[in-house]
Amino acid sequence: MRLVLRGITKRFGSMVANDSISLTVEPGEIHCLLGENGAGKSTLMNVLYGLYKADEGEIELDGEVQHFTGPGDAMAAGIGMVHQHFMLIPVFSVAENVMLGNETTGFAGTLDLDASRARVAEISERFGFHVDPDALVEDLPVGVQQRVEIIKALSRDAELLVFDEPTAVLTPQETDELMEIMRQLKEAGKAIVFITHKLREVRAVADRITVIRLGKVVGEADPTASNAELASMMVGRPVELVVHKDAPTLGADALVVKDLRVTDLAGHKQVDGLSFTIRAGEVLCVAGVQGNGQTELTEALLGLQDDVSGSITLDGVELVGRSTRRILDAGVGFIPEDRQVDGLVPSFTIAENLMLNRSFRSPFVKNGNLRLGALREFAQEKLQQYDVRARDIDSLAASLSGGNQQKVVVARELSRDLRLLVAAQPTRGVDVGSIEFIHKQIVATRDSGIPVLVVSTELDEVVALADRIMVLYRGRVVGIVPADTPRETLGLMMTGERPKDLKDVAS
Amino acid sequence: MNDTDKPQPGQPEDSAGQTLTEPAPGDQQGERSRSVLRDIASGDAMAGVLAVFLAVFVGSVMIAATDEGVREAASYVTARPSDFFTALWEAISGAYSAMFRGSVFNYLLTEPAQQWRPLTETLKFAGPLILGGLGVGLAFRASLFNIGGRGQMLVAGGAAGYVGFQFDLPTIVHLPLALVVAMVAGALWGGIAGLLKARTGAHEVIVTIMLNYVAYYLLFYALTKDWLLKTPGSVNPKSPPMKDSATLPKVLGDQFNLHLGFVIALVAVGVAWWLLNRSTLGYRIRAVGENPHAARASGINVGMTYTIVMMIAGSLLGLAGANQVLGTVTSGVSLDLDASIGFDAITVALLGRSRPLGILAAGLLFGALKAGGFTMQASESISVDLVLVVQSLIVLFLAAPPLVRAIFRLPAQEAK
Numbered sequence: 001m002r003l004v005l006r007g008i009t010k011r012f013g014s015m016v017a018n019d020s021i022s023l024t025v026e027p028g029e030i031h032c033l034l035g036e037n038g039a040g041k042s043t044l045m046n047v048l049y050g051l052y053k054a055d056e057g058e059i060e061l062d063g064e065v066q067h068f069t070g071p072g073d074a075m076a077a078g079i080g081m082v083h084q085h086f087m088l089i090p091v092f093s094v095a096e097n098v099m100l101g102n103e104t105t106g107f108a109g110t111l112d113l114d115a116s117r118a119r120v121a122e123i124s125e126r127f128g129f130h131v132d133p134d135a136l137v138e139d140l141p142v143g144v145q146q147r148v149e150i151i152k153a154l155s156r157d158a159e160l161l162v163f164d165e166p167t168a169v170l171t172p173q174e175t176d177e178l179m180e181i182m183r184q185l186k187e188a189g190k191a192i193v194f195i196t197h198k199l200r201e202v203r204a205v206a207d208r209i210t211v212i213r214l215g216k217v218v219g220e221a222d223p224t225a226s227n228a229e230l231a232s233m234m235v236g237r238p239v240e241l242v243v244h245k246d247a248p249t250l251g252a253d254a255l256v257v258k259d260l261r262v263t264d265l266a267g268h269k270q271v272d273g274l275s276f277t278i279r280a281g282e283v284l285c286v287a288g289v290q291g292n293g294q295t296e297l298t299e300a301l302l303g304l305q306d307d308v309s310g311s312i313t314l315d316g317v318e319l320v321g322r323s324t325r326r327i328l329d330a331g332v333g334f335i336p337e338d339r340q341v342d343g344l345v346p347s348f349t350i351a352e353n354l355m356l357n358r359s360f361r362s363p364f365v366k367n368g369n370l371r372l373g374a375l376r377e378f379a380q381e382k383l384q385q386y387d388v389r390a391r392d393i394d395s396l397a398a399s400l401s402g403g404n405q406q407k408v409v410v411a412r413e414l415s416r417d418l419r420l421l422v423a424a425q426p427t428r429g430v431d432v433g434s435i436e437f438i439h440k441q442i443v444a445t446r447d448s449g450i451p452v453l454v455v456s457t458e459l460d461e462v463v464a465l466a467d468r469i470m471v472l473y474r475g476r477v478v479g480i481v482p483a484d485t486p487r488e489t490l491g492l493m494m495t496g497e498r499p500k501d502l503k504d505v506a507s
Numbered sequence: 508m509n510d511t512d513k514p515q516p517g518q519p520e521d522s523a524g525q526t527l528t529e530p531a532p533g534d535q536q537g538e539r540s541r542s543v544l545r546d547i548a549s550g551d552a553m554a555g556v557l558a559v560f561l562a563v564f565v566g567s568v569m570i571a572a573t574d575e576g577v578r579e580a581a582s583y584v585t586a587r588p589s590d591f592f593t594a595l596w597e598a599i600s601g602a603y604s605a606m607f608r609g610s611v612f613n614y615l616l617t618e619p620a621q622q623w624r625p626l627t628e629t630l631k632f633a634g635p636l637i638l639g640g641l642g643v644g645l646a647f648r649a650s651l652f653n654i655g656g657r658g659q660m661l662v663a664g665g666a667a668g669y670v671g672f673q674f675d676l677p678t679i680v681h682l683p684l685a686l687v688v689a690m691v692a693g694a695l696w697g698g699i700a701g702l703l704k705a706r707t708g709a710h711e712v713i714v715t716i717m718l719n720y721v722a723y724y725l726l727f728y729a730l731t732k733d734w735l736l737k738t739p740g741s742v743n744p745k746s747p748p749m750k751d752s753a754t755l756p757k758v759l760g761d762q763f764n765l766h767l768g769f770v771i772a773l774v775a776v777g778v779a780w781w782l783l784n785r786s787t788l789g790y791r792i793r794a795v796g797e798n799p800h801a802a803r804a805s806g807i808n809v810g811m812t813y814t815i816v817m818m819i820a821g822s823l824l825g826l827a828g829a830n831q832v833l834g835t836v837t838s839g840v841s842l843d844l845d846a847s848i849g850f851d852a853i854t855v856a857l858l859g860r861s862r863p864l865g866i867l868a869a870g871l872l873f874g875a876l877k878a879g880g881f882t883m884q885a886s887e888s889i890s891v892d893l894v895l896v897v898q899s900l901i902v903l904f905l906a907a908p909p910l911v912r913a914i915f916r917l918p919a920q921e922a923k
Contacts, residue, residue: 328806341798344801346797370786
């Protein structure tokens with residue numbers, strides 16, 4: 001099926017999310033939409049999928065202009081969407097999920113589950129998916145769940161498949177498998193739109209690349225273009241993709257974690273016997289697929305988890321059992337993985353957000369009164385220093401872009417006297433330009449002799465920042481390896497396998 | 508603004524990051540009720556004004572519909588439409604001018620002191636409404652819905668009343684003591700809800716509603732026992748009258764009912780303003796109210812903040828209770844001492860958008876409605892219940908901002 005988008009414009013109030021975007025996707029082609037977060041990729045796809053109505057422009061499928069009023073229309077016309085967060089019901093079987101919303105029923109409304117089962121088996125076989133129709137979705141690994149989504153789209157005879165950031169939740173191996181599936185679908189004559197901001201993946205599978213910036217198409221690129229070329233198209237200026245850092249100047253053992261165990265409310269051990277050490281002036285990166293205990297680890301370090309056993313000492317001081325406030329007082333800086341939830345108060349101004357973890361002591365507090373003058377001065381200075389692009393210090397945090405929000409968090413954490421920095425997904429959802437800046441700040445922190453723990457699910461980031469890499473799988477350490485460990489080895493370790501000849505490196 | 512992609516409900520955003528970590532279902536629900544509460548409690552000032560305007564308009568329709576003259580003229584409206592419109596005008600203007608005479612300035616009288624007397628009545632009624640509104644509004648700022656105003660007033664009023672009739676002390680000691688006891692009692696009663704929320708996660712709406720009942724029947728019990736509040740020898744559930752040394756003095760002389768309670772309310776507005784906008788405690792309260800997750804990750808003890816807020820809220824409602832017992836009705840503590848102020852306070856806080864100065868304005872408006880309602884009933888024989896209807900409609904319109912926007916064809920609120 002041939003898709004033509006012609007001059008799609010979508011406005012939200014005064015803001016133009018899509019500015020007359022035109023795009024053609026041929027059958028048997030993988031068309032990559034490359035752009036930063038907030039560039040307008042998802043908006044465009046939501047227009048295509050009938051979730052938004054375009055203010056201008058038209059959608060044409062095989063030469064016919066379409067007027068979608070909702071996703072149902074889009075599906076009927078042969079468009080399938082594979083969402084980043086799967087739209088599956090965990091306690092249903094694969095077959096039940098696939099038929100959901102499109103159930104065939106027999107006498108008196110009984111569900112024809114066999115038909116669905118057969119359909120799943122057929123599609124699964126045709127593309128080599130290896131999916132059991134009767135397995136419960138909650139029991140399946142993430143990569144397989146994603147295949148269920150794909151089967152669901154294919155079972156409705158989708159000819160055009162949209163993958164919206166499909167690799168964010170996958171291991172490197174699963175990503176490779178997905179690429180393979182996409183190629184197969186292409187061979188079968190499907191048209192594929194692949195939305196991403198990861199350059200490596202684009203170059204691996206794309207037949208054509210369209211780069212979007214600030215709601216506009218800024219150009220087409222060739223899959224043979226270099227990373228640097230693609231990045232500068234995305235950002236609109238040359239970007240340094242490599243983090244420059246010198247060899248670390250290591251000090252004494254600073255953070256010592258021994259046999260840490262964290263149990264969640266449901267009674268599951270999320271962190272199971274973790275031991276590691278970070279020395280002063282060292283970056284330890286925690287790698288792993290999302291949901292393998294990283295969140296619980298960082299929260300335990302900050303005293304945000306209730307059920308923690310084992311020991312965490314920072315410069316000889318025990319942190320387990322201390323309140324978050326006292327841990328912060330001990331000099332722990334924290335960049336949380338979701339700034340919107342744990343990092344910022346969106347309805348507060350930038351200045352108010354900058355004092356969030358210093359509401360008890362000087363310099364912004366005197367006898368229970370806020371020292372608004374001191375706060376304003378401080379905020380003004382940090383706005384400059386951290387290059388936060390905002391109208392002024394009274395702008396609401398909610399009005400900032402992801403990158404600028406993150407800079408506010410980074411500014412707040414790094415402007416205290418730190419003895420440890422914990423950075424969880426420090427550049428998630430942050431534009432390339434800000435990533436560069438934040439990475440530099442993290443390296444500068446390390447160089448000033450502070451131990452740094454970075455948690456990231458992006459292997460690129462892990463490799464760029466780490467002095468040593470700790471790979472987590474199901475709450476346990478698979479290994480602690482040097483920063484120059486090959487990606488394939490790291491990818492393998494992220495699935496829980498430990499290569500035979502692997503040697504852990506001590507700090 | 509670079510962030511052009513809008514997440515749709517159930518529709519993931521562009522990439523890992525922006526708004527993405529999906530909260531657990533239960534958490535999501537909490538998130539939603541919090542944001543709805545925030546919308547209602549802190550909509551823009553325009554919405555408040557429009558809601559009042561709409562409510563008054565609907566009130567006018569009801570006045571007209573229930574007015575006998577209007578109904579009579581309506582029966583021959585096609586024959587003599589002018590009669591109908593005259594009757595309509597007379598009914599509505601009569602009602603609202605009566606309300607004005609009863610609440611601000613009575614131009615039918617000649618003596619200046621008597622002319623201005625309605626205004627002092629308005630202020631008298633406004634005092635406890637402002638205090639209560641502050642109590643509810645402060646809790647709103649921490650995202651807590653304090654429906655327990657009634658219980659907090661009853662407990663505090665009972666305690667203040669006990670001090671008021673039981674002890675013989677000089678005024679300089681007696682009155683402050685009674686006020687402090689009221690604040691402490693209110694704070695304890697409010698604090699229970701805060702503590703339960705902090706420790707067990709019990710929803711404050713349910714807890715405060717139930718505590719209203721508990722307070723009511725506790726007071727009822729106390730009013731039947733001689734050794735507690737009951738007047739010995741009397742059969743009525745009512746306490747002895749307050750000693751003079753414990754009553755709030757009249758501020759404009761004995762010819763006006765306005766007592767010190769209104770001054771206390773004004774001071775409380777100032778204190779609340781300072782607390783919310785200039786103190787670190789207020790900063791933490793707002794942080795907890797707007798985003799408890801970030802507050803917690805920043806070392807703020809969320810549960811403790813809930814408890815403190817509810818204690819402060821309770822002490823403000825306690826002052827409202829003392830205002831009634833020691834100022835407005837000094838003849839003794841009775842079960843209706845709260846005079847529905849505990850609930851009206853919610854309306855006041857909503858209309859005042861949970862901001863101290865807004866609550867001051869809303870409290871004055873509601874005080875005027877109360878004072879004027881009686882005159883309206885007396886001189887135009889329009890039921891005083893109409894005032895309650897108007898009050899309720901204000902809340903209704905406040906709670907449904909899209910409805911108000913649709914009626915006035917205002918643009919939808921821009922997403923951030």
